[in-house]
Amino acid sequence: MISFLHSSAVNGINAYLIDVEADISSGLPVFSIVGLPDTAVKESRDRVVSAIKNSGFDFPAKKITVNLAPADIKKEGGLFDLSIALGILVSSGYIEKKSVQKICAIGELSLDGKLRPVKGLLPIVLSLKKFGIKKVIIPEGNKNEASVANDIEIYPFANLTETVKFLKNEIKVFPFTGSCESDENQNTAPTVDFADIKGQFLAKRAAEVASAGGHNMIMIGPPGSGKTMIAKRIPTILPPMSFEESVETTKIWSVSGLIQAGESLVKQRPFRSPHHTTSSIALIGGGSYPKPGEVSLAHNGVLFLDELTEFRRDVLEVLRQPLEDKIVTVSRAKNTLSFPASFMLIASMNPCQCGHYGDVNKECTCNQYQITKYRSKISGPLMDRIDIQIEVPALKIDEITTDKQPVSETSHEIKQRVIKARNIQYERFKNTKIYCNAQMGPKEIKKYCILDDKAKELLKNAIEKLGFSARAYDRILKVARTIADLADSPDILPVHIAEAVKYRSLDK
Ligand SMILES: Nc1ncnc2c1ncn2[C@@H]1O[C@H](COP(=O)(O)OP(=O)(O)O)[C@@H](O)[C@H]1O
Ligand SMILES: [Mg+2]
Ligand SMILES: [Zn+2]
Known part of the structure; x- marks a missing residue:
């Protein structure tokens, strides 16, 4: 089965929408990712496999192909881990296809399934509405930065397990509406005069x-x-x-x-x-x-x-x-x-x-x-x-x-x-x-x-x-x-x- 999800990448300070397709078919168990540069692929693949397993899900022993399109946009880092993991869980039938429609998922996974904050989130969330995206799933650590965008629903999560529970409607989560105005740690008085x-x-x-x-x-x-x-x-x-x-x-x-x-x-x-x-x-x-x-x-x-x-x-x-x-x-x-x-x-x-x-x-x-x-x-x-x-x-x-x-x-x-x-x-x-x-x-x-x-x-x-x-x-x-x-x-x-x-x- 094939699944479709969205993620996003930044080039410079401009964000681009990335389509993440995950296909699972019978065949020898190989997991390949196309559309990412070589070193990034290897690292992302290792993290996704471990994160899925360590979150208590089965990692399908089948032929798995993930495509990140368009290919010609330079992609970097762990930004896509979460969308790749979710794509695999959708394609293996664990999550319903329709629950990831018009959702953009961003986040780097650690081996135990935690979601790590990523670079460049602000330009991404500020662009999502014009890409027709209504909801974005992000790492907990990025939530205050993301809250600057007020035209999109923001769902921050700490790990893969919570994210999956949310998508399966097993937990009720309201979009994050924290205010970026009340940021107290920056209001410290200057020490020089x-x-x-x-x-x-x-x-x-x-x-x-x-x-x-x-x-x-x-x-x-x-x-x-x-x-x-x-x-x-x-x-x-x-x-x-x-x-x-x-x-x-x-x-x-x-x-x-x-x-x-x-x-x-x-x-x-x-x-x-x-x-x-x-x-x-x-x-x-x-x-x-x-x-x-x-x-x-x-x-x-x-x-x-x-x-x-x-x-x-x-x-x-x-x-x-x-x-x-x-x-x-x-x-x-x-x-x-x-x-x-x-x-x-x-x-x-x-x-x-x-x-x-x-x-x-x-x-x-x-x-x-x-x-x-x-x-x-x-x-x-x-x-x-x-x-x-x-x-x-x-x-x-x-x-x-x-x-x-x-x-x-x-x-x-x-x-x-x-x-x-x-x-x-x-x-x-x-x-x-x-x-x-x-x-x-x-x-x-x-x-x-x-x-x-x-x-x-x-x-x-x-x-x-x-x-x-x-x-x-x-x-x-x-x-x-x-x-x-x-x-x-x-x-x-x-x-x-x-x-x-x-x-x-x-x-x-
Ligand atoms: N106008 C000044 N008023 C008070 N302290 C001064 C003044 N100019 C220099 N100092 C003292 O001398 C030190 C060196 O000054 P600094 O600003 O680094 O000089 P410069 O950059 O011109 O070499 C300062 O840390 C400060 O203690
Ligand atoms: Mg000086
Ligand atoms: Zn001199």
Whole structure:
């Protein structure tokens, strides 16, 4: 007898419906699976046989063929174990055919029949309705993640035995309706705060402006000046993610296996800080089963590249495309996949090889040639995509030791201003694909960054006097727009231009 069931696979972050056909016929007892790559077949076959036996069912001593179609969709992992096991139990007459109609079954089996959580469940459950599926059976550990989809009935189970009892109507189970809103484990208060940082008012303000407008930022300064400290506190002042942003980010985390059992949505903006030894594939994504890279895991959040000059140059160069397009495209033999990658780049670097160029506390031992060579590690086109470029000088010894610091603002206070400025931008770019000032193109800059004569004059003078490159012009306008938004000013005033000019300290 032959049975039909549904399962699903993910390629990139897109889900596909997979038809699982299981045929049992008389003949020598062989169990073969077609439509899966070789190694995956063997492993899945072993797990399914053991799980069926150890759950107390007979494993038919007949010729069993399971086909996973379409064959040309690349399939990976244990996602299909449950549908294969159920298919065999239907074909052997243990479960009625009609009880698996319009059901999608997903889950990896352990040898004793337990259902293990799988990667990539969120993109799957969000797509099932459009495939005409009404019910989905999933591992218990995936239930909170799955509950984000509210247009489908979700049935989580701990093991194969329970699943079979449910399909045979031996137990009554109601669809899971847990709310993904009440996820308490993520609401832990951050342990770091901008109030921890002494001095560095320019850098702290620059971090506020960057967060308000979604601008990329690089900090240059000697070791120990607080660059890493500042970067790590940026998530504490970013505006909260919208539900849509949360779902986008969670899909990427889900296919990467970063959603822990019991978790649902990623609600905090991601903060990714890959080490400088990272490969370009780890950073950008790819591989034979294409996986999202750090730039995509940072989607809607921060990508922090500490000690930027330590990264390999070719690794840094691959950043240019996602910085420009906000998406990563991975080409495969048969198809092209894309992963969203809209992130705020925060970078830090030393001013020179020895680290002390411009340091008041220690002398720099580099010559001009070494300094130029060191700076040229970061290419012009990459630097060009960073709106805010500031120096973070070393604190003077007495600034560090004194207790009489001017009061530092808390992250909470700064965040309130950031949120207000972002709301102005959401309103400004309503019904467009732009979310914040940093994403403005030439057209939007022309429309929203209008300067009066005084401001124009000031900017012209600054460009002439400080020798800014032509490309700095648009960057200053965008940053000035954000500074004006922080001040709740519809117009960009000279004072806003003056502040924006300060954030181009390297671009001279
Ligand atoms: N502005 C500052 N306020 C308070 N502590 C600081 C400051 N700058 C540096 N520190 C101290 O020095 C340490 C090193 O700072 P870090 O942020 O790692 O510097 P950098 O990344 O610039 O090399 C911090 O862990 C902190 O203890
Ligand atoms: Mg550091
Ligand atoms: Zn030096």
